[in-house]
Amino acid sequence: MLDIIRYVYMLRPVWAVLAALFVGAGLIAVSGVNPLTAYSELFSGAFLDYYGLAGTLVKTSPILLAGLAVILPLRAGLLNIGVEGQIYMGGLFSTFAALLLPPMPAMIHLPICILFGALGGGLWGLIPGYLKALHGLNEVIVTILLNFIAINIVSFVVGGPMMQEGAPYPYSDEIGEQLFLPIVLPGTDAHIGFLVGLVLAVAMYFLLRFTTTGFALDTIGSNPQAARYAGIPVRRYVMLSMFAAGAIGGLAGALEILGLKHRLYHLFSPGYGFDGIVVAFMAQLNPLFAPVAAFFLSGLKAGALVMQRAVGLESTVIEAILGLVIIFVAASLAFTYNRTFWKLLLERRRQVEADLGASMGEK
Amino acid sequence: MEQLFDAQFMADFLGSSLRLSVPIIFAAIGGVLAERSGVFNISLEGCILGGAFGAAVGTYLTGSPFCGLMLGITVAGSVGIMLAMLAVGLGINQLVAGIAINLLMVGLTSYLARLILGGDATSTLPGFHPIALPGLASIPIIGPVLFQQDILTYLMYLVVPASWWFLYRTPWGLNVRAIGDYPVAADSAGISVPFVRTVCVIVSCMLAGVGGAYLVLSQVFVFTEHMSAGKGFIALAALILGRWNPVGAFLACIFFGMSDALQLRLQFTSPDVPYQLFSMVPFLASLLALVLLSGKVRPPAAIGKKYVRGGK
Numbered sequence: 001m002l003d004i005i006r007y008v009y010m011l012r013p014v015w016a017v018l019a020a021l022f023v024g025a026g027l028i029a030v031s032g033v034n035p036l037t038a039y040s041e042l043f044s045g046a047f048l049d050y051y052g053l054a055g056t057l058v059k060t061s062p063i064l065l066a067g068l069a070v071i072l073p074l075r076a077g078l079l080n081i082g083v084e085g086q087i088y089m090g091g092l093f094s095t096f097a098a099l100l101l102p103p104m105p106a107m108i109h110l111p112i113c114i115l116f117g118a119l120g121g122g123l124w125g126l127i128p129g130y131l132k133a134l135h136g137l138n139e140v141i142v143t144i145l146l147n148f149i150a151i152n153i154v155s156f157v158v159g160g161p162m163m164q165e166g167a168p169y170p171y172s173d174e175i176g177e178q179l180f181l182p183i184v185l186p187g188t189d190a191h192i193g194f195l196v197g198l199v200l201a202v203a204m205y206f207l208l209r210f211t212t213t214g215f216a217l218d219t220i221g222s223n224p225q226a227a228r229y230a231g232i233p234v235r236r237y238v239m240l241s242m243f244a245a246g247a248i249g250g251l252a253g254a255l256e257i258l259g260l261k262h263r264l265y266h267l268f269s270p271g272y273g274f275d276g277i278v279v280a281f282m283a284q285l286n287p288l289f290a291p292v293a294a295f296f297l298s299g300l301k302a303g304a305l306v307m308q309r310a311v312g313l314e315s316t317v318i319e320a321i322l323g324l325v326i327i328f329v330a331a332s333l334a335f336t337y338n339r340t341f342w343k344l345l346l347e348r349r350r351q352v353e354a355d356l357g358a359s360m361g362e363k
Numbered sequence: 364m365e366q367l368f369d370a371q372f373m374a375d376f377l378g379s380s381l382r383l384s385v386p387i388i389f390a391a392i393g394g395v396l397a398e399r400s401g402v403f404n405i406s407l408e409g410c411i412l413g414g415a416f417g418a419a420v421g422t423y424l425t426g427s428p429f430c431g432l433m434l435g436i437t438v439a440g441s442v443g444i445m446l447a448m449l450a451v452g453l454g455i456n457q458l459v460a461g462i463a464i465n466l467l468m469v470g471l472t473s474y475l476a477r478l479i480l481g482g483d484a485t486s487t488l489p490g491f492h493p494i495a496l497p498g499l500a501s502i503p504i505i506g507p508v509l510f511q512q513d514i515l516t517y518l519m520y521l522v523v524p525a526s527w528w529f530l531y532r533t534p535w536g537l538n539v540r541a542i543g544d545y546p547v548a549a550d551s552a553g554i555s556v557p558f559v560r561t562v563c564v565i566v567s568c569m570l571a572g573v574g575g576a577y578l579v580l581s582q583v584f585v586f587t588e589h590m591s592a593g594k595g596f597i598a599l600a601a602l603i604l605g606r607w608n609p610v611g612a613f614l615a616c617i618f619f620g621m622s623d624a625l626q627l628r629l630q631f632t633s634p635d636v637p638y639q640l641f642s643m644v645p646f647l648a649s650l651l652a653l654v655l656l657s658g659k660v661r662p663p664a665a666i667g668k669k670y671v672r673g674g675k
Binding site: 030079081140142144146149278316319320321324326327 | 403405445449453454455456458459460462463464465466467468469470471473474477478588593596599600603637639640642643646647649650653654662667
């Protein structure tokens with residue numbers, strides 16, 4: 001019995017998502033649309049249709065990577081709100097590598113572009129890591145500020161020095177066709193980005209589960225003082241985890257440019273960094289669950305437009321439902337499994353039943 | 364360049380700086396209040412949006428900007444109740460709760476605005492009009508800038524000193540600051556930590572809501588999706604630059620308003636100067652302030668931590 005209760009608790013995010021979809025159904029009903037029709041259009045459009053699935057996978061790539069970029073430092077107790085900025089810097093650096101380096105074979109050039117993106121994001125992530133480790137500055141405040149700075153830097157670059165001549169709004173020249181990422185589903189935009197995310201998720205799971213690095217991060221996350229006392233170099237791990245997280249965020253930006261956009265746009269990420277926070281919490285900080293959460297979330301976003309066309313419901317409702325999802329998931333995490341409490345409760349119940357049985361027998 | 368020294372130019376520039384500062388001043392004062400009580404209010408952004416949305420809907424339905432203001436404050440206050448329930452009541456991470464609320468408010472206000480305001484989103488709403496204060500408004504240059512404003516700006520002139528007086532000169536303010544710095548002591552002295560934090564968060568959100576209402580009722584007279592556009596985060600930056608002090612936050616907001624006004628002016632007058640570099644100024648200034656002042660200025664000690672009685 002206790003095991004069943006424990007599993008029910010482990011599935012908290014699932015219940016929370018269902019609850020959010022239920023409340024969301026109320027929002028949909030306000031428009032006078034049948035929520036069941038809307039949801040079935042949404043999910044069949046996002047997961048069952050070939051092109052719809054491709055649309056979902058395209059979004060899964062940045063959202064999954066952003067989720068991983070939040071999970072890694074959060075295991076060490078650092079909340080990386082700055083993934084959005086890291087995505088922008090990754091996109092910027094990989095565009096630099098794609099457009100400004102001298103011509104070379106694509107076999108060499110493409111990995112360089114990807115590495116540049118990761119490096120750009122990583123250095124951007126290292127700033128809050130450094131300030132946290134050596135000045136004790138709150139990483140949340142610093143990363144929020146850095147997001148705005150990164151977005152403005154990209155706007156400046158594509159609106160000025162790198163703007164394509166005669167472009168109607170700020171964007172750069174197109175990158176060479178040999179640098180486009182391979183497509184997974186023929187005839188669609190679904191590039192290999194989500195596979196990269198999947199591989200990274202598994203790798204991160206093994207890193208966190210089976211290596212001393214993972215153990216050190218978890219120790220710092222639960223008690224930094226104890227970690228320092230145990231001889232773990234806390235500062236080094238803080239900087240390292242923020243650099244790695246930034247590199248993953250930068251990778252998300254690089255793959256978005258190389259795989260989908262093919263040129264750097266002003267405001268090219270519609271808040272994927274913030275979706276990453278939702279993913280991290282839905283996955284309960286476990287990298288293995290992150291792909292599932294990211295796939296589901298991308299499906300909601302991709303299906304929203306299908307739903308809007310099919311039943312005439314404003315797609316903005318999905319933004320509201322996403323907000324509900326994260327609120328419910330976050331709230332659900334406050335209810336932790338308390339073994340002694342449930343054991344006591346079960347024992348008391350057994351006692352009451354036994355007493356009742358005894359008193360029944362007496363009669 | 365001689366244009367810069369033109370009196371009319373200065374008056375215009377100061378006027379637009381003030382107009383751009385007012386919404387972030389309200390939000391920043393609200394933020395100071397919440398953070399002084401030990402709660403990060405990342406949801407200021409959502410509160411501004413909620414205030415703007417409520418103001419637009421209330422004014423649209425009743426035709427009276429005062430009703431709009433009231434509804435805006437109510438919507439923002441409910442956001443505050445939600446944040447208090449999540450962050451103070453359930454004790455989940457305050458930042459996560461705030462981010463969740465921001466995402467929810469962006470979606471909810473866009474969706475409901477399309478439902479309620481519908482195609483009328485382009486037609487303008489009635490709003491507040493400038494009232495010249497007799498005597499003061501006739502001072503050259505500064506007079507019209509400061510004393511020919513609408514009622515919400517005058518309210519801001521009251522809120523800034525009032526919040527300073529409240530925090531530093533009243534027993535309640537002392538309680539709030541004590542809870543933000545050392546909740547254990549405040550609790551032993553018989554002050555209810557969750558109650559005070561809840562009240563501070565709700566009032567904080569209501570103040571940010573007034574800032575949102577100002578956007579709709581005094582600036583653009585329409586509600587547009589995600590019209591808060593990062594103002595809540597700028598307010599957070601301002602209260603850091605202002606060292607968690609209402610007057611400091613006010614001055615930081617004025618500085619941010621000026622750089623914003625300069626940036627807008629540059630976009631129109633000299634397109635070859637990259638305006639993005641000026642949009643960055645508030646964020647760069649806050650970051651530099653944080654780095655340079657680190658060690659000397661510290662946030663309220665208990666900020667971001669949930670208070671558990673008997674905990675460490």
